[in-house]
Amino acid sequence: MKITVNGKAMEIAEGMDLHRLVHSGKADPDRVILVLNDGVVKSDRWSLTVLSEGDRVELVSFVGGG
Amino acid sequence: MDDKLIVGGREFGSRFFLGTGKFGDKEAMRRAVVSSGSELVTVALRRIDLDETDENILSFIPEGVTIMVNTSGARNAEEAVRIAHIAREAGYGEWIKIEVINDSRYLLPDNQETIKATRILSGEGFVVLPYMHPDLYVAKALVEAGAAAVMPLGSLIGSNQGLKMRTLIEVLIEEITEIPIVVDAGIGRPSHAAEAMEMGADAVLANTAVADAEDPPLMAAAFARGVEAGRMAYLAKMGRERKGAAASSPLTGFLYDE
Numbered sequence: 058m059k060i061t062v063n064g065k066a067m068e069i070a071e072g073m074d075l076h077r078l079v080h081s082g083k084a085d086p087d088r089v090i091l092v093l094n095d096g097v098v099k100s101d102r103w104s105l106t107v108l109s110e111g112d113r114v115e116l117v118s119f120v121g122g123g
Numbered sequence: 124m125d126d127k128l129i130v131g132g133r134e135f136g137s138r139f140f141l142g143t144g145k146f147g148d149k150e151a152m153r154r155a156v157v158s159s160g161s162e163l164v165t166v167a168l169r170r171i172d173l174d175e176t177d178e179n180i181l182s183f184i185p186e187g188v189t190i191m192v193n194t195s196g197a198r199n200a201e202e203a204v205r206i207a208h209i210a211r212e213a214g215y216g217e218w219i220k221i222e223v224i225n226d227s228r229y230l231l232p233d234n235q236e237t238i239k240a241t242r243i244l245s246g247e248g249f250v251v252l253p254y255m256h257p258d259l260y261v262a263k264a265l266v267e268a269g270a271a272a273v274m275p276l277g278s279l280i281g282s283n284q285g286l287k288m289r290t291l292i293e294v295l296i297e298e299i300t301e302i303p304i305v306v307d308a309g310i311g312r313p314s315h316a317a318e319a320m321e322m323g324a325d326a327v328l329a330n331t332a333v334a335d336a337e338d339p340p341l342m343a344a345a346f347a348r349g350v351e352a353g354r355m356a357y358l359a360k361m362g363r364e365r366k367g368a369a370a371s372s373p374l375t376g377f378l379y380d381e
Binding site: 063087 | 178
């Protein structure tokens with residue numbers, strides 16, 4: 058199944074939820090703000106949200122800035 | 124001295140705002156924020172890679188300090204609004220610094236798009252501080268659009284050139300009396316910050332000059348003092364500049380007069 062993560066195509070397994078997606082890397086999950094198809098999904102909803110074909114995911118975080 | 128700055132309904136004891144970008148490490152940034160005495164810091168929002176092991180910047184910002192999210196990376200009002208919405212949904216977006224930049228060489232703000240974004244976001248209840256090119260008509264439009272302060276650039280972002288826009292900022296200070304004027308960008312030295320405050324700016328925002336210093340916490344403290352000194356001088360009302368000399372000691376009763 059194909060989704061887009063930060064503008065790039067990504068192949069994921071059927072039934073993958075947001076919790077598993079965020080925890081699939083090394084990044085500190087506390088840092089991650091997840092935007093699914095233009096709306097932020099709070100971390101307590103990640104495991105309840107299963108990804109669908111064509112979903113657009115943005116993984117963002119606060120960083121230093123002026 | 125009771126001289127509080129009020130922006131967006133919040134009282135600030137310090138008139139120095141600090142950006143959190145470009146610090147070598149987050150601990151140096153944290154120590155700089157502490158020694159700056161700043162009660163407002165800016166952060167940005169960026170995409171991250173899932174394999175990035177960076178620490179969470181928010182855990183390095185001392186308790187009680189207001190976090191203002193900037194919309195850097197936005198090229199138009201719509202993108203700025205989207206960034207503000209994400210920040211708010213993530214729980215940190217009440218204070219927004221609007222930064223709409225199209226020009227990648229000089230990083231100059233797009234005033235027209237900035238007005239648009241200010242109008243939308245202040246209408247949605249955000250406390251909006253737009254970064255702007257110091258133009259009187261634009262500043263008036265920003266007041267009308269609901270900005271909580273205007274933030275004219277002193278000189279190009281990160282240039283450390285100081286107050287190249289001095290005359291135009293003076294016009295804003297003179298004419299925009301409804302909301303505070305925060306000089307942002309290009310402030311390279313504590314003396315630049317002091318100069319802005321002597322002119323009557325309400326606050327100064329700096330980042331590069333502190334982050335790039337060999338000892339950022341010490342530089343942050345130096346900036347805090349520069350801002351304070353300039354503010355005190357402004358309140359004390361400076362004597363006028365003269366062309367010639369004016370003796371400081373009495374001109375009579377010299378010891379060897381005959």
